[in-house]
Amino acid sequence: MNGFSTNAIHGGSLRDQYGSHVLPVYRTAAFDWESTDAAARTMASFLDGSNAGESYVYSRVSNPTVTDFEHRVASLYGAGGAVAFASGMGAIAGLLFSVLKAGDHVVYGESLYSATTHLIGSRLPPFGIETTAVDTMSLDAVQRAIRPNTRLIYCETPANPTMGLTDLSGIARLAAEANALSVVDNTFATAFNTQPLELGIDVVVESATKYIEQQTAALAVLHGA
Numbered sequence: 001m002n003g004f005s006t007n008a009i010h011g012g013s014l015r016d017q018y019g020s021h022v023l024p025v026y027r028t029a030a031f032d033w034e035s036t037d038a039a040a041r042t043m044a045s046f047l048d049g050s051n052a053g054e055s056y057v058y059s060r061v062s063n064p065t066v067t068d069f070e071h072r073v074a075s076l077y078g079a080g081g082a083v084a085f086a087s088g089m090g091a092i093a094g095l096l097f098s099v100l101k102a103g104d105h106v107v108y109g110e111s112l113y114s115a116t117t118h119l120i121g122s123r124l125p126p127f128g129i130e131t132t133a134v135d136t137m138s139l140d141a142v143q144r145a146i147r148p149n150t151r152l153i154y155c156e157t158p159a160n161p162t163m164g165l166t167d168l169s170g171i172a173r174l175a176a177e178a179n180a181l182s183v184v185d186n187t188f189a190t191a192f193n194t195q196p197l198e199l200g201i202d203v204v205v206e207s208a209t210k211y212i213e214q215q216t217a218a219l220a221v222l223h224g225a
Helices: 004-010 036-048 064-077 088-099 114-123 139-145 168-177
Strands: 081-085 105-109 130-134 150-156 181-185 203-207 219-223
Touching: 004 064, 064 081, 081 088, 088 114, 088 150, 088 181, 088 203, 105 114, 114 130, 114 150, 130 139, 139 168, 150 168, 168 181
Parallel strands: 105 130, 105 150, 150 181, 181 203
Antiparallel strands: 081 219, 203 219
C-alpha cells in the first residue's frame, strides 16, 4: 500500500499516449472522435454514468485534466470516486439537490461555512425541504433533531470559523440508524489529518481553494462506494 505522500504526488495519475510524466493541461473545449459510432458510444457512456475517463465530449462536462485531479483527490481519501466542480457552493448545491426532494428533512450544523448555512437554511425550504440547525458537537442534540423523513446529516469539522469539533464516527452511526446520508465538509482538516470515509461518513466535500490548490475555485465531492 502506498503512503500518503506517494498518493499525494502520484496517486490516481493518468498517463497520456506519449507517456508524459506530468499530465498536460487540456485547454480544449471540444473533442474529436474517430467515427460517428465512437461519438455515439461516448455520449451514451456519459448519459448512463459508465464513462470513466476513456473518452470525452466537452470540457464543461470533463476533460483529462479534470479526470486526473478527481482521481488524485479520490486516492487521498481512499474513495470510490470524486467529482470536481468549478465552484465550492456549486458542488454543495449539486450534492444536496441530487439527493433531496420535497418532503425530505436535513439536520445540519449550526457552525458551518456561512454560504453553506445560507444555502441549507434559507434556500432549501422554498423547495419543500425541511431543515434543522443543531450543535453537531452534541450527538444527543443531533439525535433529538432526527425525524422519520431525515434524509441527510451535514456537518463540518473543524468548523469554519469556530474550529468546533464533531464526532464523525458518531454522526455516521446516527445517520446509518436513520437511513440517512452523512456528509462532512473536511476542508479545514484535509485528508492528511482526517479520513472521514474510514470513520463511516458517506460523502466528503473539500474546498480546493484552501490546501489542495490555493488559487483555482474548485471543490471535490467524494463518496466511499
